[in-house]
Amino acid sequence: MDGDSLQVDYVSSxxxxxxxxxxxxxxLGVVGFEKPPLAHHPGVPITxxxxxxxxxxxxxxxxxxxxxxxxxxxxxxxxxxxxVQYRRGGELLFGSxxxxxxxxxxxxxxxxxxxxxxxxxxxxxxxxxxxxxxLIRVWNYVPDINGEADGExxxxxxxxxxxxAFNDCGRSTTGAVPAASALGSLAGNPISIYxxxxxxxxxxxxxxxxxxxxxxxxxxxxxSPTFSRACLSNSAGTNLFVSGTASIVGSETLHHGNVxxxxxxxxxxxxxxxxxxxxxxxTPSYSLDGLHFKVYVRHSxxxxxxxxxxxxxxxxxxxxxxxxxxxxxxxxxxxxxxAGVATPH
Ligand code: 3EB
Numbered sequence: 154m155d156g157d158s159l160q161v162d163y164v165s166s167x168x169x170x171x172x173x174x175x176x177x178x179x180x181l182g183v184v185g186f187e188k189p190p191l192a193h194h195p196g197v198p199i200t201x202x203x204x205x206x207x208x209x210x211x212x213x214x215x216x217x218x219x220x221x222x223x224x225x226x227x228x229x230x231x232x233x234x235x236x237v238q239y240r241r242g243g244e245l246l247f248g249s250x251x252x253x254x255x256x257x258x259x260x261x262x263x264x265x266x267x268x269x270x271x272x273x274x275x276x277x278x279x280x281x282x283x284x285x286x287x288l289i290r291v292w293n294y295v296p297d298i299n300g301e302a303d304g305e306x307x308x309x310x311x312x313x314x315x316x317x318a319f320n321d322c323g324r325s326t327t328g329a330v331p332a333a334s335a336l337g338s339l340a341g342n343p344i345s346i347y348x349x350x351x352x353x354x355x356x357x358x359x360x361x362x363x364x365x366x367x368x369x370x371x372x373x374x375x376x377s378p379t380f381s382r383a384c385l386s387n388s389a390g391t392n393l394f395v396s397g398t399a400s401i402v403g404s405e406t407l408h409h410g411n412v413x414x415x416x417x418x419x420x421x422x423x424x425x426x427x428x429x430x431x432x433x434x435x436t437p438s439y440s441l442d443g444l445h446f447k448v449y450v451r452h453s454x455x456x457x458x459x460x461x462x463x464x465x466x467x468x469x470x471x472x473x474x475x476x477x478x479x480x481x482x483x484x485x486x487x488x489x490x491x492a493g494v495a496t497p498h
Contacts, residue, residue, distance in 0.1 A: 169192040181197070186215075266317075285351060289349050358426055369404050451480055452486065
């Protein structure tokens, strides 16, 4: 690791408006939940996942910020930005875009596939142009993800088009693929994607308890999802990104209808990913308590049950944000992602 360090923070949207200009200097991007926050700063991408936050906390947003002396963020004019808003600093680039399916031709599935393909094509073109070739982490929010279009689940159409775009843009669809999350936003929203990319190649981590998603058997979709279980960025302080993690062992969903058991299984999978990351870096550096968590709950009425599991498994000081979102298999009730730094031992 060298140079700057990347931090993620969950800040209330109101507080954001009070931050001084110097604080914004290192901000690479801001992600609101139900909607983009009103606060802004010239040149900083502001987006939203369109997944409402749960619990009593005031509206919050996710802030990706570089700390350190070597920050070289820039302010781009709107015309230079194109469809992908982005900001880069040192080794890393943050980008975001939304694509509306209604702009694409054909039947419902063709429009969804067209929009997804277009989004990824634009991301890859930007990475080429800016010379941040390595996609390390992608967040995908697809409206009505479990709905059907022309006889197939919308998530499966998304997977087909995502994989096609990776292929056609000369990228691998197995192995060196980014960590990711894919969740359902409310129907009627555009597809919303944000991402981090790096100049240096990252290190991908798989979970020994799970079949790699890109090798799932065809019964989960003819075109497998294109993501790694986790990614070490090798570029900045917040250097472990754990993908959205669900109650899947092997390739099967476990604990149908039991949200408490599914939540424990998610944490067991994350613990397994951390163990694998520690094995690969050859020092026991990552632990559950060094991470920030984002928890997606399908049914808001399950919030207390999910929260009880996290409270019993994590230190009280570990930051956890809860959001409502559909998960990309109809039988999954919860999905948990995480990011964080190595803690010294
Ligand atoms: C899974 O393990 C659960 O399609 O990008 C998790 C993280 C999931 C990312 C994606 C899907 C994706 O298959 C779903």
